[in-house]
Amino acid sequence: MFFYAKDGSPACKRGCLSFKDQYDLFRSLEPQVEVIGISQNTVSEHKEFKEELQLPFTLLSDPERNVAESFKVPVHLGAFPAKSSFVIGPDNPSTMSMIGYSGLGSMWPISCLL
Numbered sequence: 001m002f003f004y005a006k007d008g009s010p011a012c013k014r015g016c017l018s019f020k021d022q023y024d025l026f027r028s029l030e031p032q033v034e035v036i037g038i039s040q041n042t043v044s045e046h047k048e049f050k051e052e053l054q055l056p057f058t059l060l061s062d063p064e065r066n067v068a069e070s071f072k073v074p075v076h077l078g079a080f081p082a083k084s085s086f087v088i089g090p091d092n093p094s095t096m097s098m099i100g101y102s103g104l105g106s107m108w109p110i111s112c113l114l
Contacts, residue, residue, distance in 0.1 A: 002085040003073050007041040007049035016053055023056050038062050
């Protein structure tokens with residue numbers, strides 16, 4: 001699960017495309033890994049963004065930051081969730097977290113999940 005600031009922003013596009021590029025590898029793991037992106041955008045904005053980038057994973061709308069706050073995701077620039085990723089195991093609410101990823105090149109290596 002990863003949090004990002006805003007559909008359509010260049011940095012968030014790069015981050016989402018990074019997860020898209022790794023999607024098949026995530027899905028090949030056992031147990032199979034789900035990828036979920038979360039931002040404050042509306043459902044209709046997510047639908048358009050997902051179609052534009054042809055994202056194969058779910059985007060969730062968190063306009064009131066309820067989910068972000070439950071994971072203690074900090075606010076960036078006074079309004080947006082800081083880019084953050086969480087690996088949630090089947091028996092553990094959150095087994096790994098990374099606050100402040102910057103898209104391409106700094107996402108956890110997939111090998112840490114193997």
